[in-house]
Amino acid sequence: MKIAGLIVVLLCGCLLIYGTVDFPEWGDPASPASTHVSPYYIETTMEDTSVPNIVTAVLADYRGYDTMFETIVIFCAGIACIFLLRTYTHQAPETRLYRHIPTGIILRIKKGGKLPEDSTDFERVDLQWVPYDLIIKTACRVVVPFVQLFALYVIAHGHHSPGGGFQGGVILGATLILYAISHDLRTTIKRMSEKAVILLSAAGVFIYASTGALCLLFGVNYLDYSGLAAILGVDPVSARSHGILIVEIGVGVAVMAVMVSLYYNLSSVGKQDEGL
Amino acid sequence: MTWQLDHIILSLVIILALGAITVKDLLGAAILFGAYSFMMCLLWAIMGAVDVAFTEASVGAGVSTVFFVAAVFRTTRRTKD
Numbered sequence: 001m002k003i004a005g006l007i008v009v010l011l012c013g014c015l016l017i018y019g020t021v022d023f024p025e026w027g028d029p030a031s032p033a034s035t036h037v038s039p040y041y042i043e044t045t046m047e048d049t050s051v052p053n054i055v056t057a058v059l060a061d062y063r064g065y066d067t068m069f070e071t072i073v074i075f076c077a078g079i080a081c082i083f084l085l086r087t088y089t090h091q092a093p094e095t096r097l098y099r100h101i102p103t104g105i106i107l108r109i110k111k112g113g114k115l116p117e118d119s120t121d122f123e124r125v126d127l128q129w130v131p132y133d134l135i136i137k138t139a140c141r142v143v144v145p146f147v148q149l150f151a152l153y154v155i156a157h158g159h160h161s162p163g164g165g166f167q168g169g170v171i172l173g174a175t176l177i178l179y180a181i182s183h184d185l186r187t188t189i190k191r192m193s194e195k196a197v198i199l200l201s202a203a204g205v206f207i208y209a210s211t212g213a214l215c216l217l218f219g220v221n222y223l224d225y226s227g228l229a230a231i232l233g234v235d236p237v238s239a240r241s242h243g244i245l246i247v248e249i250g251v252g253v254a255v256m257a258v259m260v261s262l263y264y265n266l267s268s269v270g271k272q273d274e275g276l
Numbered sequence: 277m278t279w280q281l282d283h284i285i286l287s288l289v290i291i292l293a294l295g296a297i298t299v300k301d302l303l304g305a306a307i308l309f310g311a312y313s314f315m316m317c318l319l320w321a322i323m324g325a326v327d328v329a330f331t332e333a334s335v336g337a338g339v340s341t342v343f344f345v346a347a348v349f350r351t352t353r354r355t356k357d
Contacts, residue, residue: 026323055327128349154330162326170334177342259339267346276346 049240051159059164060244064223068208070166071251075205078258082198085270093273098122099132126184126274140182147175155252159241165251169204172252173259185268185275194272197261204254208247215243223247282322289315302353306344313337 024031041054041062051057059067098107101121109115116122125132155168180188211225218227225243226236234242267275292312296305313336320329 059327162330164327167327167330167334170331170339174334174339174342177339181342262343263346266343267350269350276349 048237049244050237051241051244053159053161055162056158056164056244056248060247061223061225061240064212064247067247067251068212068223071205071208071254074258075201075254078198078201078261081262081265085265086272087270090271090273093127095127097125097127099125104132124186128274136182140178144175144179147178148172151175151252155248156245158248159244165248166255168248169252169255170259172256173263176256176260177263180263180267181276185264185272189264189272192260194261194264197257197264199257201254201257201261204250204252204257207250207253211243211246211250278322282319285315285318285322289319300355302348302351302355303345305355306341306348309344310337310341313340 024033028034041058045051045054045057049057049061051061094111096109096115098109098116099105099122100107101123106125107122151168151171153168154163154171155165158164158168176188176192179191211228212223214231215224215227216222218230220227225240225246227239228243229236229239232239232242264272264275289312292308292315296308296312299305299308313332317329317332317337320326320332
């Protein structure tokens, strides 16, 4: 059976490689992709939208539908992960570990024992992941705000440089994941609760879709941001540039929330109690 | 210079992909997959698709590796086949 599978895979691989022979040369100006719409984008993006980065303009303006449904796909992935993994029947773990902070001694408290929940001298530690590392904690705490600032820069500067909502949102989510890895999952959930994460992932999609719907109210097509010129107080060309920024923010919020939600559920098997 | 670099990265992509599917240790496979994503990111950057390279670096090499490690941490580290 294994050999039959190998033969099938090899055949498919050879067919795919054979198929690439028909592809146009890399960077060929006469290829179909470079002869129909690409010249239009290259020549008129600056006049239409006043966005120097053509990729961003195509992604969020000319091909706004694609990006909106990409965001919805990511939102659906987060929701599916919650449906598959999240368990709401909460069972307290049999034993818990508490570290006495001044001495570093770890106490194992069996079920029914008295838990030092309200004491400031004790902190709860995970059963599987216990090393206490001051250097990693401090270093990550110093790094996180700068990385978050960079993520906001990536989202806001997508018009002029590579970047945009997806990349910035992923980096913003990665900072929270870094915080969860360097401290623990409960500390992160205290900062950003599960409810907030789910609400934000829906809010990001809502920002994108409602910007499009707002354009409809001004009598232009769905996601044609030039209709927003009246409420933004600028000319229609700048309005398209600002509209791109608004939807990029929506994408960033949705992607960030979904990444954090995926990590919460994956690393704690849906219990959101003890994580990586 | 560029085509030598191209060939080195392309062969690294193939080696890392083969390594990621043959290695028995799933944590190692996750890390090899992250390295594979990073090599793909370099390839995109060489071809001038900087936006795609940025996405590949943040999603492929960054967050998805963390997700794989989290999944390995919660399941098993050894593969059966």
